[in-house]
Amino acid sequence: MTFHIGTLFIPKRICRASPGRLRWYARLPHKPRRTMMLPSLPILHLAGTRVRIDDISLRRSPRVNALRAGSSASDIQAFIAAANTAGVRYVEAPLPDQGLDAVPFGTGRPTGTQVAISVWDLDGGRRALALRPDCLVLTLVASEAGxxxxxxxxxxxTIEQLQQVAALAAASGVSIMAAVHAAFGCPLDASVDTEVAIDLADLFAAGGATGIVLCDDTAMADPLSIERACDGLRDRWQALDVAVELSNARGMALANALAAMTTGIAHFRVSLTPGDTHTSAMALLAMLHGMECETGIDMDRLHACAALLEFPIGDRSPSKPPSQTSSGIARV
Structure with a gap:
């Protein structure tokens, strides 16, 4: 430990000595040191931030897709109950196959847990509304080719059909969110940038959406592009909940999450399943808790919840990953 006097750094052990020894040390030849005051890092200002974490394991996991693996209603409800116990208050799932259309999501689940279903078209929207979810996630891809x-x-x-779904949801009292995939770039169309995704989201924001999700399915985002794209979105959509769904295919998910937080976005959608290319819930939560951010999620209970996804719910055997297009965007 040292004390700084002008350009002279004096070790603490010398300062404890007699004044004579201190004068002797000061007479020694020392190279002057230039001091620099650095600005506070943005991360310091993020400490204590309240961060919302949503689970998309049932929709996004490459190792389990419970709704397409022949699972029963009790299996699905067991996962939702475990997620609720861990503190997760939002679970998103894909539209189930025809065999599960008779299982309403609005019943038999813990109080306080919202269940959302992602839909791509009018037919899917009608089927999803019959299941009585809390929310519909209207999903489209930013690029035409994608x-x-x-x-x-x-x-x-797709936009026209999703707008019809939004009207049906409003009539049924079901909230809607708009999720724009490949929002940070698409390998099939290099001309598409985040402005296109934001313009598409504006259509649904004006149509009654309560939230907007920008998804990096193609793993083309980096911290700089995230900060540039997300800067000002909280002011643009003041009345809406803005979320980011990030890919970890290139190991940038945590850095991208920090970049999003510096712009005021503190809502992330993650998967509990290890090995998923999307942001790992465990890694993100470990970082957030280390930063003293508030998430309301119990890590130990979340591990127990993730154990349910080690193998597909229902048959307990390994499953195939969800099919993907040449664009790299997973089918949901």
């Missing part, structure tokens, strides 16, 4: 490869329809048709 949307065509994933849905088989032009982007304008």
């Amino acid at each position: 949307n065509l490869a994933l849905t088989g329809r032009p982007r304008v048709d």
Whole structure:
């Protein structure tokens, strides 16, 4: 430990000595040191931030897709109950196969847990509303080529159908969120940038959406592009909940999360399943808790919840990952 006097750094052991020894040390030849005052890092100002964490394991996990693995209603409810116990208050799932259409998500689940279903078209929206979810996630791809490869329809048709779904949801009292995939770039269309994704999100923001999600399915985002894209979004959509869904395919998820937080976005969607290319809930929570951020999630209970996803719910055997298009965007 040292004390700084002008340009002279004096060791603490010398300062404890007699004044004579201190004068002797000061007479020794010393190279002057230049001091520098650095500005506070943005991370310091993020300490104590309240961060919302949503779970998308049932929709996104490459090792388990409970709704397409022949699982029963009790299996699904067991996962939702475990997530609720861990402090997760939002679980998103894909639209189930026809065999599970009779299982309402609005019943038999813990109080305080919202269940959302992601839909791509009008038919899926009608089926999803019949399950009585808390929220519908209207999903589309920012690029024309990516949307065509994933849905088989032009982007304008997808937008038109999702707008009809939004009207049906409003009539049923179900909230909607808009999730724009490949929001930070698409390998099938280099001309698409985040401004296109933001313009698409504006359409649904004006149509009654309560939240906007920007998804980095293609792993093309980096901290600089995240900060540039997300800067000002909280002011642009003041009345909406803005979330980011990040990919960890290139190991940038945590850095990208920090970049998003510096712009005021503190809402992330993650997967509990180890090995998922999306942001790992465990890694993100470890970082957030180390930064003294508040998440309301119990890590130990979350590990127990993740254990349910070690193998597909229902048959307990390894499953195939979700199919993907050439764009790298996973089918949901």
